[in-house]
Amino acid sequence: xxxxxxxxxxxxxxxxxxxxxxxxxxxxxxxxxxxxxxxxxxxxxxxxxxxxxxxxxxxxxxxxxxxxxxxxxxxxxxxxxxxxxxxxxxxxxxxxxxxxxxxxxxxxxxxxxxxxxxxxxxxxxxxxxxxxxxxxxxxxxxxxxxxxxxxxxxxxxxxxxxxxxxxxxxxxxxxxxxxxxxxxxxxxxxxxxxxxxxxxxxxxxxxxxxxxxxxxxxxxxxxxxxxxxxxxxxxxxxxxxxxxxxxxxxxxxxxxxxxxxxxxxxxxxxxxxxxxxxxxxxxxxxxxxxxxxxxxxxxxxxxxxxxxxxxxxxxxxxxxxxxxxxxxxxxxxxxxxxxxxxxxxxxxxxxxxxxxxxxxxxxxxxxxxxxxxxxxxxxxxxxxxxxxxxxxxxxxxxxxxxxxxxxxxxxxxxxxxxxxxxxxxxxxxxxxxxxxxxxxxxxxxxxxxxxxxxxxxxxxxxxxxxxxxxxxxxxxxxxxxxxxxxxxxxxxxxxxxxxxxxxxxxxxxxxxxxxxxxxxxxxxxxxxxxxxxxxxxxxxxxxxxxxxxxxxxxxxxxxxxxxxxxxxxxxxxxxxxxxxxxxxxxxxxxxxxxxxxxxxxxxxxxxxxxxxxxxxxxxxxxxxxxxxxxxxxxxxxxxxxxxxxxxxxxxxxxxxxxxxxxxxxxxxxxxxxxxxxxxxxxxxxxxxxxxxxxxxxxxxxxxxxxxxxxxxxxxxxxxxxxxxxxxxxxxxxxxxxxxxxxxxxxxxxxxxxxxxxxxxxxxxxxxxxxxxxxxxxxxxxxxxxxxxxxxxxxxxxxxxxxxxxxxxxxxxxxxxxxxxxxxxxxxxxxxxxxxxxxxxxxxxxxxxxxxxxxxxxxxxxxxxxxxxxxxxxxxxxxxxxxxxxxxxxxxxxxxxx
Numbered sequence: 001x002x003x004x005x006x007x008x009x010x011x012x013x014x015x016x017x018x019x020x021x022x023x024x025x026x027x028x029x030x031x032x033x034x035x036x037x038x039x040x041x042x043x044x045x046x047x048x049x050x051x052x053x054x055x056x057x058x059x060x061x062x063x064x065x066x067x068x069x070x071x072x073x074x075x076x077x078x079x080x081x082x083x084x085x086x087x088x089x090x091x092x093x094x095x096x097x098x099x100x101x102x103x104x105x106x107x108x109x110x111x112x113x114x115x116x117x118x119x120x121x122x123x124x125x126x127x128x129x130x131x132x133x134x135x136x137x138x139x140x141x142x143x144x145x146x147x148x149x150x151x152x153x154x155x156x157x158x159x160x161x162x163x164x165x166x167x168x169x170x171x172x173x174x175x176x177x178x179x180x181x182x183x184x185x186x187x188x189x190x191x192x193x194x195x196x197x198x199x200x201x202x203x204x205x206x207x208x209x210x211x212x213x214x215x216x217x218x219x220x221x222x223x224x225x226x227x228x229x230x231x232x233x234x235x236x237x238x239x240x241x242x243x244x245x246x247x248x249x250x251x252x253x254x255x256x257x258x259x260x261x262x263x264x265x266x267x268x269x270x271x272x273x274x275x276x277x278x279x280x281x282x283x284x285x286x287x288x289x290x291x292x293x294x295x296x297x298x299x300x301x302x303x304x305x306x307x308x309x310x311x312x313x314x315x316x317x318x319x320x321x322x323x324x325x326x327x328x329x330x331x332x333x334x335x336x337x338x339x340x341x342x343x344x345x346x347x348x349x350x351x352x353x354x355x356x357x358x359x360x361x362x363x364x365x366x367x368x369x370x371x372x373x374x375x376x377x378x379x380x381x382x383x384x385x386x387x388x389x390x391x392x393x394x395x396x397x398x399x400x401x402x403x404x405x406x407x408x409x410x411x412x413x414x415x416x417x418x419x420x421x422x423x424x425x426x427x428x429x430x431x432x433x434x435x436x437x438x439x440x441x442x443x444x445x446x447x448x449x450x451x452x453x454x455x456x457x458x459x460x461x462x463x464x465x466x467x468x469x470x471x472x473x474x475x476x477x478x479x480x481x482x483x484x485x486x487x488x489x490x491x492x493x494x495x496x497x498x499x500x501x502x503x504x505x506x507x508x509x510x511x512x513x514x515x516x517x518x519x520x521x522x523x524x525x526x527x528x529x530x531x532x533x534x535x536x537x538x539x540x541x542x543x544x545x546x547x548x549x550x551x552x553x554x555x556x557x558x559x560x561x562x563x564x565x566x567x568x569x570x571x572x573x574x575x576x577x578x579x580x581x582x583x584x585x586x587x588x589x590x591x592x593x594x595x596x597x598x599x600x601x602x603x604x605x606x607x608x609x610x611x612x613x614x615x616x617x618x619x620x621x622x623x624x625x626x627x628x629x630x631x632x633x634x635x636x637x638x639x640x641x642x643x644x645x646x647x648x649x650x651x652x653x654x655x656x657x658x659x660x661x662x663x664x665x666x667x668x669x670x671x672x673x674x675x676x677x678x679x680x681x682x683x684x685x686x687x688x689x690x691x692x693x694x695x696x697x698x699x700x701x702x703x704x705x706x707x708x709x710x711x712x713x714x715x716x717x718x719x720x721x722x723x724x725x726x727x728x729x730x731x732x733x734x735x736x737x738x739x740x741x742x743x744x745x746x747x748x749x750x751x752x753x754x755x756x757x758x759x760x761x762x763x764x765x766x767x768x769x770x771x772x773x774x775x776x777x778x779x780x781x782x783x784x785x786x787x788x789x790x791x792x793x794x795x796x797x798x799x800x801x802x803x804x805x806x807x808x809x810x811x812x813x814x815x816x817x818x819x820x821x822x823x824x825x826x827x828x829x830x831x832x833x834x835x836x837x838x839x840x841x842x843x844x845x846x847x848x849x850x851x852x853x854x855x856x857x858x859x860x861x862x863x864x865x866x867x868x869x870x871x872x873x874x875x876x877x878x879x880x881x882x883x884x885x886x887x888x889x890x891x892x893x894x895x896x897x
Contacts, residue, residue, distance in 0.1 A: 019300050021370030021507065026315050029104040029354075034366040037103065037356040041365050041510055042090070043401045045350030045451070046083035046459050047071065047469035048111075048333050057463025063408040064344035064467045069337050070127055073460045074329045076288060079280065080127040080272045082331035087353060088457035089325060094618070095359045097325070099678035104354040105320035106367060107291060108506050109279050110311040110405050111347035113336045119308045121276045121301050125336060129269030134242070136259040143262045144239030146170040146179070150258045154250045158198065160186035166246040168260050176236055177204030181211075181260070183244045185224055195248055199226050203235065217248065223257055224248040231263060238264055272332055276301050276310050279349065280331035283323040288331060291316060299505050300371040307343055309405075310334075311505035313369055320353065324676075327458070343376075343406070343501055346468025350403040352508055358680050361550045362513040372504040379496055385507070386490035391514040394551060394658040396484045397475070399510045400429070404470030406502045407447020413498030416446040418476070421485040426494045431472050446470075447500070484511070516656035517549025518556040518609055521668035522686060523623065529669055532689040533646075535632045535697065538569060541686065543650070543667065545622040547609035553654035556609045558587075558667075560602040560626065560650040564734050564777035565636040565690075567597045567629040575623035580610050587624060592778060593735030598631050599778055609654065630690065634699035635732065636777075637692050639713045642784030647687035649779070685781065701879055701890035706787060715786060716770075718793040719762040726759045729788065736778040737786075743774050744785050763792040804829030812836040843873075849888070850876040860888055 023033025050057055052067040070081035089100045113119070137143045139150040148170055155165035163186035170179040184198040199211045211232065217224035224246055231240035243261035246252070277296055280288040293299070293312040301310040320328075328351065335347035354365050374381055390396050400418075407414055417426040428443035431452045451459065451471045478484055484491060495504070524542040527533055543560075547553055562568050568589050576584040585605055592599035604624055612619055630646060631637065650667040666683035673679045694703075706712040715732070717724055730737065742754045761771055775786040810817065810825030814836055817824055825834040835842055847860040853876075854861075860874065860881075868885040879890035 018302075018306065018373055019371035021368045021372070024106060024313070024367045024369050024506075026104050026106070026317055029317055033368065034364060035103055035354050035356075036362070036364050036513055037354075038358055038360045038362050039100070039103070039354065039356035039365075040090075040360065040363055040399065041367075041401065041508055042087065042353045042355065043350060043403065043453055043471055043473055044085040044087055044328070044353075044457060044459075045348060045403060045469065045471050046085045046330075046461075047346070047348045047463070047466040048081040048083050048330070049335055049337075049345060049347045050461075050463065050467055051465075054465065057461060057465045057467070059409075059465050061410045062465060062467075063411070064346050064406070065340070065342055066344065067337075067339050068345045068467065070335070071461060072127075072331075074282075074331060075270075076331075078270065078272050079288070079331045080125055080270050080274075081333060081335060081347070082280075082329050083349075083460065084284075084327050084329040085351075085459040086327045086457040087320070087325045087351065088455055089355065089357075090454040092360065093614075095357055096678055097357075098676055099359060099674075099680060100325070100355045100357045102317070102321045102324065102353060102355050104352075104367070105315075105317045106352045106369075106506075107279075107281065107314050107316045107330070107349065108311065108352070108369070108403070109330065109333050109347075109349040110309065110503065110505065111276070111333050111335050112307065112309045112340060112343065112345050112406075113274075113276070113334055113347070114308040115341045115343070115345075117304075119301075119303045121334070122273065123334070123336075124271060124273050126269045126271045127337065128267065130264065130267045132266040133264050135262050135264065136245075137262050138256050138259045139254050142173065144234060144237035144264060145173050146234060146237070146239065147173060148260060150254050150260075152246065152252055152254055152258065155184060155186070158184055158186050160188055160196075162187040162195075162248075162250055164246070164248065164250060164252065166244075166258065168244060170234060170241075170260075172236060174236070177206075179203050179234060181232075181241065181244055183226060183246055185246070185248045195224065197224070197226055199228070199244060201232060213244075222247050222249055222252075234262075238267070240265070274332055274334035276334040277312055279312070279314075279333055280329075281316060281319070282329050282331075283319075284327040284329075286323070288329075289319065299369055306371075306373040306503065307375075307501045309373075309501075309503050311371060311503060313506070316351075320351075327460075344468070346405050348403075348405055348466070348469035350471055350506075352401070352506065362515040362517075363510045364513045365508065365510040367506070367508040369506040370504075374495070374497060374500075374502055374504075376501040377498055378501075380494050381496065383493040383495065383504070383507075384490065385492065385509070390484060390486055390488045390511060391551075391658045392487050392660070394486065394514060395512075396478055396481050396486065396488075397512040398478060398484055399473065399475050401473040401508055402446070402470065403472075403506065404447040404502070405468045406500055407445075407449055407468070407470050408500070409448045409450070409465050411499060412445040413496075414447045414500050414502075415444050415494075415496060417494045418483055419492040419494075420483055421481070421488060421491070426492075427483060429474065429476075431474060446472075447502070512550055514551045514656055514659035514661075515549060516551060516553045516654050516659065516661055516663050517547065517665065518553045518652040518654035518663070519546045519548055519665060519668065520544070520558050520650060520652045521546070521681070522670070525686070527688060529686050530688070532691050533630055534691045535630050535637060538627055538629045539688075540625060540627045541648075542574065543624045543626070544620045545606060545609070545624075545652075546618055546620060547612065548617045549656075550611070551659060552611040552657035553609040554607075554657055556606045556652065556654040558604040558606065558624065558650065558652055560604075560648065561779040562592075562598070562600045562602065562628065563646050563648055563779050564599050565631045565633070565640075565646050566599075566648070567631055568600055568602060569627040569629050571602060571624060571626040573622065574625045575620060577619075577621050580621055581607060587626075596735050598633065598636060599734050599736070602626060608657070611657075630688075632697060634694060634697035634703060635715065636734070637690060637697065638694050638699060639703050639715050639786055640780075640784055641712055641787070642781055643713065644690050644692060645687055645781065646690055647685035647781045649685045687781075698877075701877065712787060714772075714789045716789045716791065717760070718791045719760075720793050721762065722764070722792075723759040723761050724790060726757075729760055733775055733786065734777045737775050739788075740774045740776070740785075743787075744776060745783055760788075760790050762790050766792045768792060807831040807834050810834035810836065813840060814838065844880075845872045846875050847872045847881075848876045849874050 074082045152166040155163045168181040212229040213226040240263040277293040298313040330349040527539040587604035668681040669686045739756045770789040770791040773788040806826035866883040870883045881888045
């Protein structure tokens with residue numbers, strides 16, 4: 001009696017292993033075989049053999065050391081054995097099964113198909129071959145899928161005397177119509193024993209047909225039969241009705257002398273070429289897929305040793321991910337029917353599935369496999385496992401899953417136990433998750449050909465006795481961390497047998513992973529996420545604080561970076577659970593720079609978020625109401641590549657009290673629904689579309705449309721010198737803005753090496769292309785930036801045709817006029833006049849275009865008859881304006897005479 005074992009876990013294994021146990025990596029799911037996810041693992045599987053004398057698998061005393069026959073629940077061409085099981089995720093309060101996503105799926109199969117000699121990996125079998133037979137089916141018995149009922153009565157419908165009618169009703173065991181044969185007999189005269197007959201057949205309520213046949217019977221024998229001239233084929237199955245037999249004469253009771261002879265034609269059966277390293281695998285409704293053991297050799301296929309028990313493995317992650325939860329079938333495991341001696345034949349399969357779900361707790365899950373063998377009566381063996389790591393403090397919750405083969409339901413002596421931490425004591429495990437310090441009773445028969453999986457998902461067949469297939473999942477009872485403790489990285493299992501021979505080929509283990517989960521979520525807003533707002537609009541957001549994780553969180557802080565194009569208005573605490581958080585703390589706003597109204601950061605330090613019971617994990621601990629305003633600054637609203645949007649990216653930070661891990665988690669701003677119907681939290685930025693009309697924003701004249709990309713706007717600067725002092729440009733932008741020499745969208749952009757820190761260079765001459773710089777303000781969305789264009793402007797230039805003529809008139813405060821004193825103003829060529837000073841400014845008429853000062857004496861429209869070329873200085877627009885014949889326009893591009 002052989003045993004195979006799978007357990008759920010996070011470790012690496014060493015024991016008396018023929019093939020060493022190692023974590024089973026899966027590309028790209030996990031290169032290490034360990035999965036740190038919100039989720040768990042699930043198992044399923046079944047047996048493909050059953051005892052011939054217990055086809056319903058209900059015996060509590062039968063073992064597989066007997067005549068074993070194939071199970072075949074999903075027959076198809078070339079399929080000789082099959083069984084199925086359903087991948088079904090357990091029902092957990094607050095967890096939507098539709099949100100479960102398969103991460104990894106490993107298929108294992110194992111069997112014994114040889115009893116001595118030299119086993120080969122490949123062989124052929126024929127299943128279902130049946131020789132032709134004739135069966136006399138009596139009343140109350142069945143044949144070929146029909147149950148037969150025989151009844152008889154006196155009858156005078158055909159004249160004569162001593163008449164009887166016998167009916168033979170074949171009722172289908174499944175769906176379909178009954179088939180009724182009526183056998184009439186009567187004596188032709190009253191003075192002799194000459195009988196005649198008639199036979200009819202009717203299917204359901206269909207037409208009654210007369211069937212010709214040859215009667216037989218003697219004067220001295222009341223048994224009377226009719227052999228049908230043409231055997232009648234029953235509508236379903238292979239049965240042919242050939243003879244109807246009765247006892248003639250009136251007042252006859254139905255006995256075994258009444259029967260119908262049913263012929264079952266010979267069937268050739270199904271022949272299949274089987275390979276121990278290959279199986280057939282399919283999802284419900286799909287066709288069978290060929291699955292080959294990884295590398296063609298995983299895990300072990302002994303020819304003479306180890307009881308000739310083999311085990312195979314294949315990674316089926318891609319197929320199971322594509323089909324998801326539902327019914328899976330494994331077929332054509334390389335098995336033989338018949339009696340396998342004292343050890344017996346067995347064959348089974350198991351699927352280990354790792355899945356994630358955003359609503360579940362964090363776990364660390366590892367899957368291992370190898371090949372460990374135990375001989376019959378081999379005593380006790382120890383299986384050491386290492387490589388997992390439990391948190392430094394807190395309760396340790398673990399789940400173990402076990403698959404076994406060759407364990408008998410009625411025979412004890414095959415326990416499975418786990419080491420009590422830091423001791424030489426082992427605690428026996430039971431299917432119900434119980435542990436005991438004793439080594440007797442129910443704990444002494446762990447492998448009993450039963451299947452106990454969380455949620456009890458459907459199987460076909462769903463046998464009580466699975467004849468060599470054990471699959472169990474159990475939660476470890478670890479009261480006060482008595483078995484698995486904090487900071488533990490290894491443990492040991494013991495397994496033994498007084499009779500059985502078995503193999504172990506896969507182990508897995510899951511343990512709660514302490515990952516801090518301080519959570520903020522938007523519960524309400526005055527303007528819906530994604531709606532359109534206008535410059536100057538105010539809006540409010542309410543934030544809720546929860547701790548749905550499995551550990552308390554220290555230094556929990558909500559940080560709300562105010563976007564570069566928004567202003568902070570106010571905030572207030574709506575809710576604060578004093579009993580859980582202590583004295584109330586108010587949020588603090590820090591501006592981006594003294595006097596700057598846009599940007600900045602709102603910070604709310606909540607202290608420690610406590611660990612709550614599972615039922616209260618989503619309890620709101622605190623709530624914040626905050627108000628913000630959209631800026632009216634034209635530069636910040638129009639001179640960016642992301643013009644037309646504004647986004648807020650708030651987040652929670654904190655440090656796990658048990659794990660010591662510090663995390664940053666974006667605020668949940670809504671939810672999204674996947675194609676599978678799963679509604680999951682969304683942490684996309686909370687933002688708006690901006691309804692910006694530049695004509696209403698009093699935009700500076702140096703904000704222009706980018707001639708190389710009309711969808712962008714640039715900020716232009718002109719210098720008569722070779723450089724522009726850094727502050728001249730940087731002061732126009734929000735505090736903390738970083739300037740670059742490359743566009744952030746350039747494939748070669750480097751956020752460190754492309755930073756620009758000096759004065760801004762201008763082109764060598766006014767005819768050279770402008771030099772571009774790029775700027776990113778704090779809290780800007782990704783791929784959002786300013787474009788800055790620096791041009792060269794000169795106050796004069798030499799004519800293209802020569803040196804120019806001397807300027808004859810000038811006014812200077814530098815006391816250098818005259819040909820002999822610097823030749824001034826003659827050196828300034830081609831001008832009407834030259835003004836020069838190092839302490840005085842040239843002041844022209846000062847006007848204003850401020851719409852709030854239309855009544856002012858210097859409002860620009862007070863010049864009632866402006867002339868083309870007339871110049872004034874606009875103190876509101878802060879620029880020199882020239883009348884172009886139709887309107888006053890800022891003069892911001894230097895030009896030569």
